[in-house]
Amino acid sequence: MRNLTPATITQAFADYARNAPSARTRELLVSLAGHLHAFVRDNRLTEAEWNSAIDALTRAVGFTDNKRNEYILFSDLLGVSSLVDMVNAAGKGTPSSVLGPFHIENAPELPNGGDLWKGQVGEPLVVTGKVVDDKGDPARGTLLALWQNAGNGLYAQQDSNQHPTNYHARLGVAVDGSFAFSTVRPIAYKVPDDGPAGDMLRALGRDAWRPAHLHMIVQAPGRKPLITEFFPDDDKFLDRDAVFGVRAGLVLPFKRVADRAALPANLAARDTLPMPVWTATINLALPPL
Incomplete structure (x- = not known):
């Protein structure tokens, strides 16, 4: 033309x-x-402004490898990853959220009631809950993929001192849909900000912080997996999450429990956890088929 x-x-x-x-x-x-x-x-x-954008994308190549993807980080920090999640969300049941970069396929199996904490750094947390379908019936056969950061704020992929699958697990729910496990209370952390995506944050006067959260993928037979994450309601970064992943329905109270008898009977570390411990209840409702 x-x-x-x-x-x-x-x-x-x-x-x-x-x-x-x-x-x-x-x-x-x-x-x-x-x-x-x-x-x-x-x-x-201007040409200078467009060239700056091209330069940022070019420099992102040097920060991208099998453990980190600067382009995904740009997508997250621009809110695009979260927006794609929201426009594709089911609209019913437990809200979905962003996947994040640290999920591991085929993580080790954890028995229902199992322990991920194992006396590591950080405050122990006992998580209990139940998974039901869109009719309120127990979602039998559901498998939960779990992952989170350690008590030092780092995921296993970021820390050579951790086992490669530390705080990653797959847990099958009971026939009544219930589940329990012990872990560490997650803590807030900063997304990597030493590359061009971090330069963008500084140019905008923004934080690089994510509020503490527990990741979960709910895989029920015959249904699309539900990718989500849960946040303690006392985290100071809830209203300025760098990747826009917080949803009102995913913010939960984390409470202290001092009575050991109040912990689930099937909890493997029930008799050894230092009391009091943090507790959280996560009840999941699957979207319709």
């Missing part, structure tokens, strides 16, 4: 893509280009 102008280049891009093999791919990329073109026009973007 000849004689392009700022007003016609977006339509020209769409016209050039008229023979795309996939209609959905064309729809997405034409829309993306249109939004980018509008961004440039609306803000009268």
Whole structure:
């Protein structure tokens, strides 16, 4: 197309893509280009500003490996990961949230009532709960994938002193849908901010902090997995989570319990946990099929 102008280049891009093999791919990329073109026009973007953006993406390559992905971090910090989660959420049942970068497939199995804490650094936490389906019946056969950071604030993948699967587990619920396990109370931590994504945070005057949370994937037979996370209600970063993962329905009271007899009878560490301990109740409702 000849004689392009700022007003016609977006339509020209769409016209050039008229023979795309996939209609959905064309729809997405034409829309993306249109939004980018509008961004440039609306803000009268300078060449120096655009080159700075290209430079940030180029530098992100050097921070990306099998343990860290700077592009996912950009997606998280821009709120895109969370927005994709929200627009695809079921709308019923326990809210979903972002996956995060530290999930491990096929983590070790943990018996119902098992212990993840094992006397490590940090305050022990006893988690109990129940999983029900959309009719309120026990969700038999459900498997919970669990992971979190350790008492020093680091995930196993970030800390060579931890076992590679420390605080990662798969737990099967009981026939009545109930589950229990002991772990460490998670603590707030900063997302990596030593790369270009961190530069973006500083340019915006933003925090790099995430509130403390427990990750969980709920895998019930015949249903789409529910990816979610749970937050203590006393965390000071709840209202400025760097990755926008907090949902009102995922904020829970963490309470102190001093009576050992009040702990679940099937808890493996019931007789050895130092009292008092923190406790949290997580009741999960699966969305409709």
